[in-house]
Amino acid sequence: MKATVDRDACTGCELCAQTCPAVFEMDDDLARAKMDEVPATEAENCRQAAAECPVDAISIDE
Numbered sequence: 001m002k003a004t005v006d007r008d009a010c011t012g013c014e015l016c017a018q019t020c021p022a023v024f025e026m027d028d029d030l031a032r033a034k035m036d037e038v039p040a041t042e043a044e045n046c047r048q049a050a051a052e053c054p055v056d057a058i059s060i061d062e
Contacts, residue, residue, distance in 0.1 A: 001038045002061040003046050005031045009057035016053060020045035024058075031057070 003023055005016070007030045016024040016031050022042045025034050038046045050058035 001043055003033045003038050004059045005033055006057045009055050011055055016049040019049040
């Protein structure tokens with residue numbers, strides 16, 4: 001699975017980085033995915049972060 005952050009849509013709320021810090025981090029006040037491939041152990045947290053993003057800036061490619 002791969003997670004992508006649309007930095008044009010991101011508002012920098014940090015919710016994804018708090019929900020799934022293994023995959024997301026803040027960079028210049030906007031979120032970004034730290035890795036190309038999400039580890040299986042983080043898949044559920046990553047999906048939760050995407051679902052809770054208030055501006056739908058996170059895309060998940062299964």
